[in-house]
Amino acid sequence: MKKYKLKNMDCASCAAKIEGSLTRLDEVKFVSVNFATSSMTIDTNDFEKIKSKIKEIEPDVEVEDNDKEKSLVSTSELSENKWTIIKAVSGILLLLIGLIFEEELHDTPFHIAEYVVFVTAYLVVGWKVLAAAIKNIIRGQVFNEHFLMTIATLGAFAIHEMPEAVAVMLFYVVGELFQDIAVNRSRRSIKSLLEIKPDSAYLKDNGGIIKVSPEDVNPGDEIVIRAGEKIPLDGLVTDGCSFVDTSALTGESVPRKIKPNDEVLAGMINQTGLITVKVTRIFGESSISKILEMVENATSKKAETEKFITTFAKYYTPVVVFGALLIAVMPPLLISGATFSDWIYRALVVLVISCPCALVISIPLGYFGGIGGASRRGILVKGSNFLDALTQVKTVVFDKTGTLTKGEFKVSEIVTSNGFDENTILEYAAYAEYNSNHPIAKSILESYNRDFDNSRIGKVEEIPGHGVKAYIDNKVVFAGNDKLLHKGNIEHEKCEIEGTVVHVVIDKKYAGNIVISDNLKDDSIVAIKRLNKKGIKTVMLTGDNQFAAGTFARKLGIKEYYAGLLPENKVEHIERLLNKYGKVAFVGDGINDAPVLTRADVGIAMGALGSDAAIETADVVLMTDSPSKVADAIDVAKRTRKIVWQNIVFALGVKAAFIVLGIFGIATMWEAVFGDMGVALIAILNATRILKGK
Numbered sequence: 001m002k003k004y005k006l007k008n009m010d011c012a013s014c015a016a017k018i019e020g021s022l023t024r025l026d027e028v029k030f031v032s033v034n035f036a037t038s039s040m041t042i043d044t045n046d047f048e049k050i051k052s053k054i055k056e057i058e059p060d061v062e063v064e065d066n067d068k069e070k071s072l073v074s075t076s077e078l079s080e081n082k083w084t085i086i087k088a089v090s091g092i093l094l095l096l097i098g099l100i101f102e103e104e105l106h107d108t109p110f111h112i113a114e115y116v117v118f119v120t121a122y123l124v125v126g127w128k129v130l131a132a133a134i135k136n137i138i139r140g141q142v143f144n145e146h147f148l149m150t151i152a153t154l155g156a157f158a159i160h161e162m163p164e165a166v167a168v169m170l171f172y173v174v175g176e177l178f179q180d181i182a183v184n185r186s187r188r189s190i191k192s193l194l195e196i197k198p199d200s201a202y203l204k205d206n207g208g209i210i211k212v213s214p215e216d217v218n219p220g221d222e223i224v225i226r227a228g229e230k231i232p233l234d235g236l237v238t239d240g241c242s243f244v245d246t247s248a249l250t251g252e253s254v255p256r257k258i259k260p261n262d263e264v265l266a267g268m269i270n271q272t273g274l275i276t277v278k279v280t281r282i283f284g285e286s287s288i289s290k291i292l293e294m295v296e297n298a299t300s301k302k303a304e305t306e307k308f309i310t311t312f313a314k315y316y317t318p319v320v321v322f323g324a325l326l327i328a329v330m331p332p333l334l335i336s337g338a339t340f341s342d343w344i345y346r347a348l349v350v351l352v353i354s355c356p357c358a359l360v361i362s363i364p365l366g367y368f369g370g371i372g373g374a375s376r377r378g379i380l381v382k383g384s385n386f387l388d389a390l391t392q393v394k395t396v397v398f399d400k401t402g403t404l405t406k407g408e409f410k411v412s413e414i415v416t417s418n419g420f421d422e423n424t425i426l427e428y429a430a431y432a433e434y435n436s437n438h439p440i441a442k443s444i445l446e447s448y449n450r451d452f453d454n455s456r457i458g459k460v461e462e463i464p465g466h467g468v469k470a471y472i473d474n475k476v477v478f479a480g481n482d483k484l485l486h487k488g489n490i491e492h493e494k495c496e497i498e499g500t501v502v503h504v505v506i507d508k509k510y511a512g513n514i515v516i517s518d519n520l521k522d523d524s525i526v527a528i529k530r531l532n533k534k535g536i537k538t539v540m541l542t543g544d545n546q547f548a549a550g551t552f553a554r555k556l557g558i559k560e561y562y563a564g565l566l567p568e569n570k571v572e573h574i575e576r577l578l579n580k581y582g583k584v585a586f587v588g589d590g591i592n593d594a595p596v597l598t599r600a601d602v603g604i605a606m607g608a609l610g611s612d613a614a615i616e617t618a619d620v621v622l623m624t625d626s627p628s629k630v631a632d633a634i635d636v637a638k639r640t641r642k643i644v645w646q647n648i649v650f651a652l653g654v655k656a657a658f659i660v661l662g663i664f665g666i667a668t669m670w671e672a673v674f675g676d677m678g679v680a681l682i683a684i685l686n687a688t689r690i691l692k693g694k
Contacts (some may be wrong), residue, residue, distance in 0.1 A: 001030065001043045006054075007062040009038055014058050016310045016360060017141065021057050032302065035364060059135065080097060084177045087125055091170045094121030094622060099163055118162040126153065126169035143317040145355040151321075152351040154670060159341045164669040166351060171670070175677025196679040198232035198266060204276070214266070214283040221279050224271045233279045234286045237262050240275035244268040250378035250624045269603040301383025305644060309363050313356040320354040327663060342665065349662035352672040355680075358651040362683035363644055369690035370640030378623040379633045386619040389602050390637035396531055396630060397574065399588040399596075400542035400552060401439070404524045404627060407589075409443035409500065412517035417493070420511040429504050430515055431457055432479040440500060440516050463487075464565050467502070478505035481545055483554075483564070485510070496547035520555060527627035528556045534634065535583060541570050541596075570596045587630055603628060640690050647683040654679050 009015060015035035022031045027046040034040070040063070044050055049102045050062050074673055096119040123130075126149075133146040149172055156165035204222040217223060222238065225231050231244070243255040249267050258264060264277055266286040283289055301321040304355040328347035332338045367384035374381050401407050414422040430448035434443035434457060458471030466487060467480015478484055482495050485503055492510045493502065526537050542549045542559040549563035561574055574596055578584050586593070586600035594617045597603030605618035606625065622629040658675050661667035667675075 004040045005064040006038050008060045045550045088173050091125035094164050100341045121166045125173045148351045152348040155348045158569045165668050167670050171673035178681050198230040201232040219279050223277050225275050231268045233266050234281045235277040235279040238276045238278045240273050242273040242275050243271045303384040303388040309359050313360050324350045349669050349672045350659050353658040353676050357677050358680035358683040362647045362687045366644045366687035373690050374636045375530050380621040387637045390634050392583045395537040395584045397539045397586045402589040405518045409439050409516045411447035413515040416512040418509050425504050425512045428477050429479045432468050432477045475507050523626050523628045530631040574599050605645050635638045651679050
């Protein structure tokens with residue numbers, strides 16, 4: 001899969017045409033063409049054939065490697081606008097002269113001077129449309145906006161409505177100019193989002209400091225970042241203290257304090273002091289690189305609405321052309337007193353207003369704006385199809401540990417039994433868990449905090465879903481949950497203990513338990529309240545015991561929760577919840593919960609900016625540890641869909657109204673063109689609101 005720039009692609013229908021033609025080729029496994037970013041994402045084994053096919057479809061479009069063209073708004077586009085302005089001004093002057101001639105020569109029909117002025121004006125403003133229509137007809141691609149404009153204007157000339165024919169082309173050119181300005185403004189907004197990419201790094205080299213490209217720095221190298229500079233690569237602070245602005249990555253406005261051994265990420269801005277950072281990842285694997293790649297590639301996964309509009313436009317234009325033909329021919333044949341000139345004019349008005357540009361441009365631009373707007377809030381959505389899916393979510397299922405809680409386990413209490421003391425219980429539990437990477441095991445080892453004698457440890461056996469069995473000092477030690485005690489028929493007084501509990505058994509005698517505490521994240525309760533207020537059901541899944549899970553659920557206000565689950569049990573519960581509640585989103589840490597993230601309708605990985613597993617598996621990645629970002633993601637998705645549907649209803653509604661007015665002879669061609677271009681421009685400007693929306 002590779003991404004390319006498509007230069008000189010000046011209309012949304014061109015993009016749809018290229019994508020549709022390439023999709024039918026056997027050499028193409030996947031292709032997505034996006035007009036909003038002038039780009040193409042394609043998976044093919046014959047790129048030369050693809051280039052020649054694009055030239056065949058759109059001769060003016062040039063394919064460039066994405067690395068060669070960094071700007072989303074090319075200089076050629078800006079210079080083209082300059083010539084468009086000159087063309088429009090010339091057309092206006094010639095039209096005014098023509099109208100004066102027409103007034104002076106109104107008693108002399110078909111005067112040569114009138115024709116010379118209007119034809120010249122028509123060719124000045126409309127030659128590009130005419131040329132495109134002829135080229136498309138030669139290639140067998142008849143039904144597009146160029147064809148509609150050409151038929152409408154030549155028809156106007158045929159019935160001696162020359163000023164209106166020129167006005168149609170003139171309004172079209174002016175409308176295209178404003179449309180280009182609006183689209184380019186959107187592209188610049190998107191470009192500014194992507195400009196968080198650092199340009200250079202200051203590398204420590206043999207006692208000196210040299211300026212290099214971030215791509216030339218390797219893991220283990222040390223770089224220096226001065227106040228006000230962007231951090232170019234992921235790494236650990238080795239020297240200096242400062243505050244960093246993380247808003248470009250996380251959407252959080254409050255600066256974060258950093259000190260030696262703290263992790264910093266590419267794209268953050270060093271605000272105050274000088275810091276030295278030891279690089280941990282090459283640039284291609286850095287957080288910022290992944291973010292940029294995700295934002296730019298997100299448009300390849302299209303929403304059903306986008307696919308529908310592309311298909312709709314394909315069939316809509318031929319229907320309009322044949323409909324206009326019937327309007328021109330049938331009434332004069334069937335209605336007494338109806339004239340061909342009158343009904344041909346009405347048919348031409350219908351042709352002009354029916355151009356589908358407003359929909360074909362504004363809808364992909366709307367979804368791209370939604371993805372860009374979400375990124376500014378620290379929410380990475382991997383495609384517009386997932387934005388749509390978020391709007392349909394009825395249930396959000398949360399993993400507990402590390403998602404709703406901080407995942408920072410600490411030994412808070414040691415309860416003794418049967419004559420054992422606290423030190424003995426902690427020591428044997430630590431030796432039993434010595435080789436484990438589980439967060440609970442790590443908390444026990446941290447609490448023990450002494451040197452280990454490996455010779456004391458014999459065979460260690462893990463009992464999935466229960467705990468471990470280990471031979472320590474030739475004694476059989478069990479460390480695990482309450483189910484482990486019942487499985488081994490170990491007598492103990494209490495089963496339900498608040499918090500996460502590790503029971504310790506030494507030589508089949510219950511020694512006591514270690515209580516591990518974990519705290520809720522600061523905004524977990526707020527996050528659940530916001531979702532419940534939206535009418536979205538919340539569910540919690542955890543591997544914790546029933547009693548501990550119930551305690552957390554009550555604090556959070558979650559009524560439905562399931563405890564004591566293994567990863568495979570979580571998948572089974574997601575399957576059941578999908579059948580019971582419909583669209584389900586699962587929120588997890590993106591590492592242990594990969595199977596569940598994959599199975600849910602929308603997999604959301606949170607607090608996992610540096611996690612490859614999260615970015616690969618999840619559909620949405622939250623770049624902070626805040627569960628409330630889930631509600632933010634749903635808000636952005638709903639706002640995007642609302643604006644997209646506003647554009648659809650507005651564009652189709654206005655066009656339908658003008659078609660009716662045109663059929664009844666109320667709307668003129670001037671109004672039709674103004675209405676068509678106005679609709680397109682308003683729809684585009686409305687779509688850009690998503691990117692800047694709060």
